[in-house]
Amino acid sequence: MDVARGEVLVISTSVACRSCQARHGVVCGALSAGQLSELGRHSLRRKVDAGCEIIAQGSENSFYSNITRGVVKLCKVMSDGRQQIVGLQFAPDFVGRPFVRESTLSAEAATDAEICVFPRNLLERMILETRELQRSLHAQALNELDAAREWMLTLGRRTAEEKVASLLHLIAAHAETATSTAFDLPLSRAEIADFLGLTIETVSRQLTRLRKEGVIRIENIRHITVPDMDALAKKISG
Amino acid sequence: MDVARGEVLVISTSVACRSCQARHGVVCGALSAGQLSELGRHSLRRKVDAGCEIIAQGSENSFYSNITRGVVKLCKVMSDGRQQIVGLQFAPDFVGRPFVRESTLSAEAATDAEICVFPRNLLERMILETRELQRSLHAQALNELDAAREWMLTLGRRTAEEKVASLLHLIAAHAETATSTAFDLPLSRAEIADFLGLTIETVSRQLTRLRKEGVIRIENIRHITVPDMDALAKKISG
DNA sequence: ACGGAGATTTGATCTGGATCAAATCGCAAT
DNA sequence: ATTGCGATTTGATCCAGATCAAATCTCCGT
Numbered sequence A, B: 001m002d003v004a005r006g007e008v009l010v011i012s013t014s015v016a017c018r019s020c021q022a023r024h025g026v027v028c029g030a031l032s033a034g035q036l037s038e039l040g041r042h043s044l045r046r047k048v049d050a051g052c053e054i055i056a057q058g059s060e061n062s063f064y065s066n067i068t069r070g071v072v073k074l075c076k077v078m079s080d081g082r083q084q085i086v087g088l089q090f091a092p093d094f095v096g097r098p099f100v101r102e103s104t105l106s107a108e109a110a111t112d113a114e115i116c117v118f119p120r121n122l123l124e125r126m127i128l129e130t131r132e133l134q135r136s137l138h139a140q141a142l143n144e145l146d147a148a149r150e151w152m153l154t155l156g157r158r159t160a161e162e163k164v165a166s167l168l169h170l171i172a173a174h175a176e177t178a179t180s181t182a183f184d185l186p187l188s189r190a191e192i193a194d195f196l197g198l199t200i201e202t203v204s205r206q207l208t209r210l211r212k213e214g215v216i217r218i219e220n221i222r223h224i225t226v227p228d229m230d231a232l233a234k235k236i237s238g
Numbered sequence C: 001a002c003g004g005a006g007a008t009t010t011g012a013t014c015t016g017g018a019t020c021a022a023a024t025c026g027c028a029a030t
Numbered sequence D: 001a002t003t004g005c006g007a008t009t010t011g012a013t014c015c016a017g018a019t020c021a022a023a024t025c026t027c028c029g030t
Helices: A033-042 A120-129 A131-157 A160-174 A189-196 A200-212 A229-234 B033-042 B120-129 B131-157 B160-174 B189-196 B200-212 B229-234
Strands: A007-011 A044-048 A053-055 A063-069 A071-077 A083-090 A106-109 A113-119 A182-184 A217-220 A223-225 B007-011 B044-048 B053-055 B063-069 B071-077 B083-090 B106-109 B113-119 B182-184 B217-220 B223-225
Touching (some): A071 A113, A083 A189, A131 B131, B071 B189, B120 B131, B189 B200
Antiparallel strands (some): A007 A044, A053 A106, A063 A113, B071 B106, B182 B223
16 A cells, blocks of 8 residues: 555554544444454554655545544645645544545645555445445535635635634634643644745734734744633634 | 525426426435435425525525526625625535534525525435435535635635636636637626635726736626637636 | 616725845754 | 754835726616
8 A cells, every 4th residue: 555654553454443443533433343344454554744745636546544643734736836725634534535536635744643544445435335434424525615615715805814813713623622722733834824825924923913912822833822712713703 | 495585486296306307406316216206295496586595694504405507606704794705506516504504604696597495304314315315415515625625725825817717717617508618707796806805896907907918808797708718727827 | 868876997096915135043963 | 052954033125906986887767
């Protein structure tokens, strides 16, 4: 299986997909014990470092994954180098585009991550055979579509300050901590710029502006705390 | 059934969903004869005028539709009035967001259109019961997601001229004519601006610029011809 | 044909965010 | 600690597209 570079932790030849046991991925959560066993015999658990490309834009979709830890960014780049991040995915999301031969975007680990990798053919067969899997991937697709459309509003109609506040709000919502009042940014300034359709300088300026206004504290370059989440929300025009 | 304003052409009490017979909608194309019959007994064929709101943002999703003719725009508006068109749908697309109670966007006929309207509960039951319907709606959701992400790149990273060229290209691709070298714009300048994240003035200026460059001819306000489709495509950086 | 109102185009000016340039920071290797 | 280098911040200036303003154009109703 030709998958992304990265350390192979376990070749799952056990009866179930080991990668997803602890934290059910979208796929594995929808399968029967028998199917999990079959999938497990053909799946790989992979640890990927930040920056590792999981799927390359324009490459053949030869495998799919569940994210079991970390954050994955979906990115489109133009021939002249301009690029746009078109989605962020978190555990336990499914990564891939079923039923299309060539990927129109790249998927790259934004943080260190773990993914569970399945061969394309096997998964597509299971989708067609298994109503619950079809249902759960349909549900994820609809959720991603909602998120993409929400982000289209941000890209098309919000100001730079609103864009940055929207991103912080989005990250906070997916943060692991219960309070989510303090979190690590899974993205560099350049990646934030590519997500928001801005330049790194503008991102940096808007972050320091939010800091000076007391809406956020920048503990260090990758760590933010939000004293009052409502104050942040108020920066985003609904 | 509390549906959009518009003339009711046929109350389909026949054995099949009359609205979709001629030109299968996504839903009706996936149903067995028996299911079509049941759906037909509860569906309405509606003719809606341009501008007619089919679904209101924030309203309850109480029905779904197939488009059988015309173009429908999906729109999100902010409390201060800024708005963004987040999708265009053409026959035979399905319109609606299954499994979510409240709509996060509005759907409005961009041109005069015909839709076939089903009650929510019936359709959701059929989705859960019918693998082929689940499959075809999943496929549409994935296609819309691809389109939304492609548009995110346009919104975030393309210039005004590239944006306008992208829109013309998109419309041409969905035009009815075989050549698609001449087509009617289903959108006003204001709607184009809301789709592209621009102002109407900028849209107008870029259209006249493309005209002066000889890439398009503006036969009249709503009708465009493209002498050389490749010249248009070259305006869009890949 | 004649208003009239909204839609569109065109012109003049302004500005938010881009671009160009230069510190400064963070951190890994020595 | 020191060096070196990429990431980030900060500053100065520019410009694509917004905003403000005014013609035109379309098309409807009379």
